Amino acid sequence: MEKEIIIEYKPNLDTLVKVSKHLLFRMGFVKWIMFIFCFVVIQNAVLSNTQSETNLEWNFLDLIPFGLIIIIWIAVYFLTISSIKKNVLKNKKNLELQKITFNRDTFTQEGESFKMVNLWKESFQIKETDKWFLIYLNKTSALPIIKEDLKENQYNELKQLFNSIDIKKSLKS
Numbered sequence: 001m002e003k004e005i006i007i008e009y010k011p012n013l014d015t016l017v018k019v020s021k022h023l024l025f026r027m028g029f030v031k032w033i034m035f036i037f038c039f040v041v042i043q044n045a046v047l048s049n050t051q052s053e054t055n056l057e058w059n060f061l062d063l064i065p066f067g068l069i070i071i072i073w074i075a076v077y078f079l080t081i082s083s084i085k086k087n088v089l090k091n092k093k094n095l096e097l098q099k100i101t102f103n104r105d106t107f108t109q110e111g112e113s114f115k116m117v118n119l120w121k122e123s124f125q126i127k128e129t130d131k132w133f134l135i136y137l138n139k140t141s142a143l144p145i146i147k148e149d150l151k152e153n154q155y156n157e158l159k160q161l162f163n164s165i166d167i168k169k170s171l172k173s
Contacts, residue, residue, distance in 0.1 A: 005102040005157050009149045019144045020084045125168035
């Protein structure tokens with residue numbers, strides 16, 4: 001495929017935050033931290049219940065650790081979202097009108113104040129979700145291509161291009 005595919009879009013804060021959340025909560029260490037934390041608290045609650053009473057009845061004090069888990073996770077979630085928003089807003093390039101040009105060897109991301117040329121062979125992977133194509137520049141950062149913003153036949157052209165590139169990919173069939 002020698003044809004260039006050109007996509008123009010203006011990223012918005014909500015979309016960039018959603019993509020950042022998606023990337024963050026899909027990281028392995030985040031899942032393990034959540035699992036281990038919940039396991040330890042549940043294990044401690046069950047052990048304290050079995051040691052304090054032989055009839056295994058739950059009382060209000062036994063539910064406090066579960067309530068604390070919920071409060072801590074809600075606080076961590078909102079602090080994380082706030083931090084993501086601040087980081088996105090800190091770099092004004094994130095919200096500029098952008099033109100992304102795809103071809104067989106490279107993709108070029110061009111804004112009002114920047115131009116970046118990326119080689120496909122230096123990219124980590126391409127992943128398709130329900131809402132986006134995510135072009136991972138490395139394991140933890142990705143360029144989102146918003147599917148609903150694609151015009152005419154761009155979705156099919158992009159899938160055809162992505163399938164022809166020798167890179168790790170996870171595309172929907």
